[in-house]
Amino acid sequence: MLSASMIYEIKPIAEEHISGFRATLDAVARERGFLSFMEAPPFEQMRSFVLNNIKERWPQFVVIVDDQIVGWCDVLPNLRRTVSAHCATLGMGLLPEYRGHGIGRKLIERALHAAFAFGFKRIELTVREVNFNAIALYKSVGFETEGLHRKAVLIEGDYENTLSMALIAEQ
Ligand SMILES: CC(C)(COP(=O)(O)OP(=O)(O)OC[C@H]1O[C@@H](n2cnc3c(N)ncnc32)[C@H](O)[C@@H]1OP(=O)(O)O)[C@@H](O)C(=O)NCCC(=O)NCCS
Structure with a gap:
């Protein structure tokens, strides 16, 4: 069960979330155990990236607790080649204290729903x-x-091994 302090919202990312999103991404990256980069990109680079995702309507969600961003999930297109325009890559993370409470499941379900609605296959x-x-x-x-x-x-x-995984749309 979530405690009262873990009442959360999942929202599409907006411009006002960029700074908090960057801080959360940075914190998870610096844990070094999970992501493929070790720190978040500089703010301006992050800002352009997020604003472009918003403009393109690509799925990118944040988890908000008490006005703080505590997690994210995005599903963003890969190489912009015609033959792979139907493919997108999912990334996600939560700050440590918010893991293991069912938030990740809700978050990925929301992002996948949006990704398939967008048309990714x-x-x-x-x-x-x-x-x-x-x-x-x-x-x-x-x-x-x-x-x-x-x-x-x-x-x-x-060294560590990685797995590649994929989910194919039903139709
Ligand atoms: C991976 C992550 C996003 C999952 O989110 P979460 O909120 O912790 O996961 P949930 O509590 O929603 O659990 C969902 C499922 O994940 C698995 N899981 C999560 N925590 C688990 C734990 N401590 N032990 C075993 N399984 C666990 C279970 O299958 C669980 O299924 P259930 O709902 O039937 O119990 C989160 O743990 C996280 O941010 N980890 C660090 C960053 C990271 O690994 N990002 C992904 C990089 S590829």
């Missing part, structure tokens, strides 16, 4: 092989493992 992602919670969540919403990328990540001298 194939949602892809890459996840570290040892990120068991994330993998369990992805499988539970229908993602299937498509590949193992051996030693794809190197952090402070340690």
